[in-house]
Amino acid sequence: xxxxxxxxxxxxxxxxxxxxxxxxxxxxxxxxxxxxxxxxxxxxxxxxxxxxxxxxxxxxxxxxxxxxxxxxxxxxxxxxxxxxxxxxxxxxxxxxxxxxxxxxxxxxxxxxxxxxxxxxxxxxxxxxxxxxxxxxxxxxxxxxxxxxxxxxxxxxxxxxxxxxxxxxxxxxxxxxxxxxxxxxxxxxxxxxxxxxxxxxxxxxxxxxxxxxxxxxxxxxxxxxxxxxxxxxxxxxxxxxxxxxxxxxxxxxxxxxxxxxxxxxxxxxxxxxxxxxxxxxxxxxxxxxxxxxxxxxxxxxxxxxxxxxxxxxxxxxxxxxxxxxxxxxxxxxxxxxxxxxxxxxxxxxxxxxxxxxxxxxxxxxxxxxxxxxxxxxxxxxxxxxxxxxxxxxxxxxxxxxxxxxxxxxxxxxxxxxxxxxxxxxxxxxxxxxxxxxxxxxxxx
Numbered sequence: 001x002x003x004x005x006x007x008x009x010x011x012x013x014x015x016x017x018x019x020x021x022x023x024x025x026x027x028x029x030x031x032x033x034x035x036x037x038x039x040x041x042x043x044x045x046x047x048x049x050x051x052x053x054x055x056x057x058x059x060x061x062x063x064x065x066x067x068x069x070x071x072x073x074x075x076x077x078x079x080x081x082x083x084x085x086x087x088x089x090x091x092x093x094x095x096x097x098x099x100x101x102x103x104x105x106x107x108x109x110x111x112x113x114x115x116x117x118x119x120x121x122x123x124x125x126x127x128x129x130x131x132x133x134x135x136x137x138x139x140x141x142x143x144x145x146x147x148x149x150x151x152x153x154x155x156x157x158x159x160x161x162x163x164x165x166x167x168x169x170x171x172x173x174x175x176x177x178x179x180x181x182x183x184x185x186x187x188x189x190x191x192x193x194x195x196x197x198x199x200x201x202x203x204x205x206x207x208x209x210x211x212x213x214x215x216x217x218x219x220x221x222x223x224x225x226x227x228x229x230x231x232x233x234x235x236x237x238x239x240x241x242x243x244x245x246x247x248x249x250x251x252x253x254x255x256x257x258x259x260x261x262x263x264x265x266x267x268x269x270x271x272x273x274x275x276x277x278x279x280x281x282x283x284x285x286x287x288x289x290x291x292x293x294x295x296x297x298x299x300x301x302x303x304x305x306x307x308x309x310x311x312x313x314x315x316x317x318x319x320x321x322x323x324x325x326x327x328x329x330x331x332x333x334x335x336x337x338x339x340x341x342x343x344x345x346x347x348x349x350x351x352x353x354x355x356x357x358x359x360x361x362x363x364x365x366x367x368x369x370x371x372x373x374x375x376x377x378x379x380x381x382x383x384x385x386x387x388x389x390x391x392x393x394x395x396x397x398x399x400x401x402x403x404x405x406x407x408x409x410x411x412x413x414x415x416x417x418x419x420x421x422x423x424x425x426x427x428x429x430x431x432x433x434x435x436x437x438x439x440x441x442x443x
Contacts, residue, residue: 004031005110007072026065028126032135033115040102042083046139048177049093049265050131057233057289058269061089062125069117070103072110077101077118086141090120090129091267093177095139130265136176144182183220205280211245218275222264224248226337228396233289242285246337246397247272251328259326259402261293292395295367296325296341297403299422300350303411305357313355314408322402324349339400343380343389361409361417368394381419 066077086094
């Protein structure tokens, strides 16, 4: 009994060993079923990958193996039959062109019938891949070319496509994913800035300033770049000759109520690394990575001044606190490295809100993650500085983001309450109470 079908194992005409349970030697498998009358020959598949990934740094793609199903047997697809791969090993969205052998068939029992089946497998590192939103057939990448006098060089995210003349065998044409690439036309100020920067760095990466300006110019989807010299994210000691580059992409959260971490996919990190390596000294060790996101939760008791209702005010205050901490909002700390959150400043900000009359029992939880996957939780209520407490990043390349839900209690009278250390019964599973291999509570 297979996960998707059945197979007769005895008696069998095949000389392969007989097992009571199905044998799958790979760590991860992606099964692709295609309904068609015939697919032998060249086949193009578009893999729409999610931008989210578990990899924070540049990484080597795990070895990928392709298989096709013929007569209830998974046969390896030779590497020469993978004609084109724009996903760079499933690190980003792109098309893959395969040459399908003629012996593939659809009448199999180990997988659902009436489909031709392909399989993508890897021996290890399956958890490092991005999520796959969809797989489309007959994909084609199109590029719009504009002249220098064009008034607009960026396409809308979604475009309605149609063929000028009818195409035999094509039922419809639609866009898979969002439009990408392109950039707005350069203004006079941007032109002068670019020329001035080019005269300074001369298209060579020597100083931290050079690395940052070169990357921002070449990759318009990157919002901020921070370069740390003689630092490595994997070693605690100073590493002369090493350059740590942290990139932050543009975020759509500036117009949303939620504040989530944004990361650059590993394929783009590899592109940035390759680009700066060609412009820097061959003796420089280049490391490109995403920032580390550290979570901050506010815990307080408040008395509201208006009559909108406690539930409405709690949600309103939760959003205002998140906007103040979120690096993508104009209200807060912005996407700035070397940040610090002073408890007294955040408490004063909440007091200044028009619908808050009184606030007490104020403290903050700081949740961080180290390089080995262990979480650490610290509570400002442990401090004896009476409110003059500052939360600082664990790493120089960290950014702070707010917790999805802050711990807000209400009171009907203005009564002072001393902040107490948060107990386990007040933590939310998956948010502030995280179970991992090992943990550390309170510093």
